[in-house]
Amino acid sequence: MPKSKPKPKAQPVSLSRMDSLKNNIYVVLGIGLVLGFVIGSLYTKVNLLEKGGTVGTNQQGQNVQAQPTTGQQPPKELKIAKPDAKKDHWRGSADARYVLVQYSDFECPFCARFFPTTEQVRTEYGNKIAMVYRHFPLSFHPKALPAALASECVAELGGKNKFWEMHDVLFKSLETTEISGIAGLASSIGINKAALQTCIDSGKYKAKVQGQMNEGSQAGVAATPTSVIYDMETGKSETIEGALPYEQVKQVIDTFMKG
Incomplete structure (x- = not known):
């Protein structure tokens, strides 16, 4: 009977890698917030111009x-x-x-x-x-x-x-x-x-x-x-x-x- 191959062991995630992932998430969230602010500001300005106000x-x-x-x-x-x-x-x-x-x-x-x-x-x-x-x-x-x-x-x-x-x-x-x-x-x-x-x-x-x-x-x-x-x-x-x-x-x- 062929011997079954041992399952590969899960590689532990290092703390430094976890910190890196967290930092990347924060960067993405930060970019999203900035883009949201810029888009919101542009929308407001366009809205004001469309209404004729200056x-x-x-x-x-x-x-x-x-x-x-x-x-x-x-x-x-x-x-x-x-x-x-x-x-x-x-x-x-x-x-x-x-x-x-x-x-x-x-x-x-x-x-x-x-x-x-x-x-x-x-x-x-x-x-x-x-x-x-x-x-x-x-x-x-x-x-x-x-x-x-x-x-x-x-x-x-x-x-x-x-x-x-x-x-x-x-x-x-x-x-x-x-x-x-x-x-x-x-x-x-x-x-x-x-x-x-x-x-x-x-x-x-x-x-x-x-x-x-x-x-x-x-x-x-x-x-x-x-x-x-x-x-x-x-x-x-x-x-x-x-x-x-x-x-x-x-x-x-x-x-x-x-x-």
């Missing part, structure tokens, strides 16, 4: 979800100071019935995102709408106040048109520019760099910038960008909160103009 930044540095006007609720109205073509930074016809007043921060990424939208409003509406810029530099943006002061100094040294040139340059280039380079941005539009730096260092426009921010806060502005479409004839207004896409801004403006 974030802005409040005074505490938190992202806020803008709520576009849908017609299902009364439009929000902020009691802002009436725009003044002689006192405000005014762009467009001095006789325009409607004015888009922007409370903004040159370093705010959402304000920079909103800049092309306001440019499109200028192009599409022409003399029907004038633009007004009011400073609202947030304290946690280190370049915001120096940029605001620089823009005021540019207005002093070069006039109102140069202010708007500086306004455009700041929104296009401040993200990649250090504080020390702000005067250089002004020189790129023909402003004397040394004269500008002297003006900035003097701090002569701090009170003006702070005054505009105080006025906005008292009216209810709490985040940037906040825009207000204002009727110069009736004094009525409607608020556009956040960096809404042009299509939604146009809807708000057109509805407001129809009264």
Whole structure:
């Protein structure tokens, strides 16, 4: 009778191998958690974009979800100071019935995102709408106040048109520019760099910038960008909160103009 072969003995699993298996499991679980977080974040962002909402930044540095006007609720109205073509930074016809007043921060990424939208409003509406810029530099943006002061100094040294040139340059280039380079941005539009730096260092426009921010806060502005479409004839207004896409801004403006 053939002898039966002995069964192979089970090989003991070493502690080091068990530790390795545990570590691999932890790695897989960790990757799964990270992927879940990333996918969830992307889903949330896509969801927000599909709903038309866009974030802005409040005074505490938190992202806020803008709520576009849908017609299902009364439009929000902020009691802002009436725009003044002689006192405000005014762009467009001095006789325009409607004015888009922007409370903004040159370093705010959402304000920079909103800049092309306001440019499109200028192009599409022409003399029907004038633009007004009011400073609202947030304290946690280190370049915001120096940029605001620089823009005021540019207005002093070069006039109102140069202010708007500086306004455009700041929104296009401040993200990649250090504080020390702000005067250089002004020189790129023909402003004397040394004269500008002297003006900035003097701090002569701090009170003006702070005054505009105080006025906005008292009216209810709490985040940037906040825009207000204002009727110069009736004094009525409607608020556009956040960096809404042009299509939604146009809807708000057109509805407001129809009264």
